[in-house]
Every structure is written in structure tokens, then in C-alpha cells.
Amino acid sequence: MLVSLYGGCRSGGGGAGTREPKRHYGLGSSATAADIATRDVDVAPDGEGLPPGHGTPNEGQGIYARQCASCHGTRGEGKPPLYPQLVGRDSIAEGFRFGKDPRLSKTIGNYWPYATTVFDYVRRAMPLDAPGSLTSDEVYAVTAYLLSANRIIPAEATLDSATLAAVTMPYVDRFVNDDRHGGREVR
């Protein structure tokens, strides 16, 4: 039988009922270290991917005022609904009450579980009108400013790859894996 040549007949998404055998096609070209380095911008909570460099809240405040405040407000208060609030530890939202009240505004300080995400996201995406334009030192500095304004790190702190990876965000323990599994129970 023809089908047996293909190592069995399991119904895949293709609809024909046959599967291609697992084989090496030799397609694609080798990626060089340089190919990878130019694209590999991600940063993980353990600090992997953080570049050399450093910055302080004080340095970051100036960058923020010049390049971020026009959209996110002078003190990071945001301009809803278009421009998210970045700074805020007011007592109403504090305590992770978001599940009870949809009107509460999430900020870096009262919601974000990982400090490295601030660096990762700003380096990828901000400022909105010139993404990728900040140097590593500038991203460290503006991250330091946002963490300090949110009362996560002291104003005199210096962020680099080691000190940023060491920051623990206040609500990291509140994040849990999805527990919906289908079936009769609504979750």
C-alpha cells in the first residue's frame, strides 16, 4: 500500500490523510552571528539579552521630558485612552484590585510583573514616532526613571544589566497560569 511508505496514515490538517515523512529538506540559509545580533533584541527576566551600558533616574528624567512626556504626560500620568499611564502607585489601585474594578488604571508600578519588560519594550517600540532610536544607555536611563517614579528603585540607583535583572516588581507573585481547560466549568 502506498500509505505504508509514508509511515502510517494519520489525519493532519491537510485533509488528504497522509503526512509527509520527517526529513531534512536542506532549505533556508545559515544565519551568521551578525545576522542574529542585528535582530536579537529581546531581554528576559533573568537578564539574558541585556546589553552593556547603564543609566540613572536623573539622566532618564531629561530623556523622558524631551522624548516621552508629549504623549505620556509630564509625570507619566498618561492621556487616556490613546496614551497609557506609565507612573502611578495611588492607594485606590494599589493592592492589585484590577479584577474587581475595570476602571482602575494599570501602571508599571502597580501591575507590571518584570522590570526587564520595561527595557525590552522601550527598546523595541518607544518613542512611538522613532522606535529603535535610543542608545542602550538611554534605555537604561529612561527605564531607571520610570522605575524610580513608580517607587520601585531609589532615585540614586544606577541600572545596568546586573542591577536591572535584580529588581523585583511588587506584584510579580500575582501572575498565574491560565486555568481554563474547556469542559462544563466556566472559569
Add this chain to the structure above:
Amino acid sequence: MQQHSAPASDPTKAPGAPTTPVGSRSPAVTPARGPTGSASGSSFTPLQDFEGTITPSDLHFEVHHAGVPTIDPAKHTLLVHGLVDRPLLFSLGDLKRFPQVTRTCFIECAGNGVLAWHNGPFGKPDPGLTPQQVAGMTSNSEWTGVPLKIVLDEAGVSRRAKWFLAEGGDACLMARSIPLEKAYDDALIAWAQNGEAIRPEQGFPMRLLLPGWEGSASVKWLRRIELGTRPWMTRWETATYTDPLANGTARQFSFEMDARSIITTPAHPETIAPGWRRISGLAWSGRGRIARVEVSTDSGLTWSNARLEEPVRSKAHTRFTHMWKWEGGETVIYSRAADETGYVQPTRAELIRVRGAGTQYHFNPVYGWRVLPNGRVFFYGAT
């Protein structure tokens, strides 16, 4: 000889228009997405204007975080690296040489339905909403591409890899961490949508496609896949697309879309006449096939099974219809979907009871349309 200059109103009395390179809709038919004009925002698909199950490609809903990039397909490559034996770069041409799969499935934004929940006074959904506004962040297409596992095997995935990062080539380098099991289940790298190249708004020249999962995870304009041991905790899986619950936690990596349905006609802003008419709508589940759709035409007192139009596909929009004789009285009509896992679409009150009033994404309640004695139809969201 009599001159044949027939009035334009009688198309049988003069030759019609010649052939054209690209067809267009009749001027009498003007479906449109909306709202439009935002680079980091969403635009909903006009569900009420569709028949069958396929969403016309140019009307597929849109959500972008930094606009639609203009990408030269000849220069675009996909980098696969990290915990692999051979880091590889694939051009679009390379990917098209692999075995391919064509399947129909929906893509739905995790935020679909949020407008019906939060719009208007808190807890009082706006009766002026249309199907487009209530549930227009879902679209259904026939997608063609290469199974992701074939591409990953080409690079040789390390046993230590448990997650991969998928990154787009847009202006925010949108990135999501995905459990590796999904790659070896049904994930595709898609380059075609409804028989032609993917539209720029949907990820031209290639996108990740994770059937049944929240749309933001199906990263568009795919330019990089990195294999790793743990999630990267990007902004789009921490600050956004997480689900706060009343117990003071927030669900993360809530990928699967629970079953949902919506009646697309009759619906606001239609006005209906007494007598027989067809109720028609769409149902879908991210966990498999739709098992049944129940319809109530008496404000929820009694329910009957709607007819499901074949084929009923896994993780795809399914069209349901139900014939109804409206006698002219005030009523609310509802639809309620159940999928093959036994999940039954809950009411709004039930979702809020189990999750809390702050629930936002993955909000998939039964919704209704209130029919007034004068035939006018309004959204009814307080289920």
C-alpha cells in the same frame, strides 16, 4: 434605423461594462471596517454584512500596535535561532518550497466583546451597538502555509527548548512567547489568505498562525523565531493580554479562545416585519468544533437547537440558522454556543461572578437582541 441608447435603468437594453483586471463590489454594497485611522488600535469587521463563514480578506478585522509596516517581500527573511542546532534564515521563496497545509480557522482578538461590556454607563451595555461593534474582532479565513514544526525541525530544536519567541517586523517588534507544544500541534507559518498573498494588515509577507488562540499570539509580519527554555515576558504577555481576577491574581498566557456565538441578523439597526424570517449567526470555539448552537426567541424561556451549516470545522466560524415566525410582540432573541469539550457559552453575569467585574479580555457571554413591537432591534447585553 432606431438608435439603441437604452436608459441606464434597464441593463438588458445596452451592453454592460467590459472586463477589468481586478473586480470590485457592486456600488450598492458598501461593507466597511470601523473605526479606522488609528495605528495602534483596532478596527472591527462588519459581521452583519457576511454570509457563510469566510471573511472577505479586505474586511478582516485589524489590531495593530504600531501600524501596518510596508515590507519588501524580496528582502524579508525569517530568522530561526536560539536553542537550535543550525540557526537559519528563510526567504518567502524558501518557505514556499516546504510541504504546505491549507486550513480554515478564525483569528479572534482576546479583547473581542470588550466594547459591549465597557461601553456606555458601567454595567449597562449600549443598546445602539451593532454585531460589528459587539463581536467584530473575529474573522475567518482559509490560510495556507508551512507547518511550523517542519521549519523548526529543519533548524534542529534542542531538547532543552520549551518555548519560542515569535517576533514581528513592525515598528514595535511585536513579540510573544509561545509554548513549544503549539508548534508541534497545529501552528503554521502562513503566507496566503483566501487563495492569495496575505494582506499587509494581516501580516504580509508571512505570519504565525496559531489556530484557536488569541489573535495577538499569531504574530504578523513574522521576522524571527527564537527557541528558549522559558517565556520572555514581553509587554504583550504581562502589561497587556493578561486577565486580572477578583481573587487578586491575573491569568497569564490565556491563549485559547472559549466558545462564542452571535446572531448577525436580525440585529441592530435592522427593523423587522412580522412573519417568518431566518435568524442567522456565527459560532466558534478555540478548543475544537462547535457541538450545537441553541437559539431562544422568547427572552430565554425556551431554547431550541439551531441548524449548523456544513462543514462544521474545528476552530473555525460555523454558520447557524433558525427559522422564526415573529408575531409582532416584544421579545429578546439569544444564541448560545456549546463546543465539543462540553463548554457552554456563559451569561455575562456568570462570567462576572467567576472572574470579577474587572474582567476584560476573553469576555464571551451570550448576548441578545431586543425586538420592539414596532420591529426595531436593539442590542441586549445584560445577560
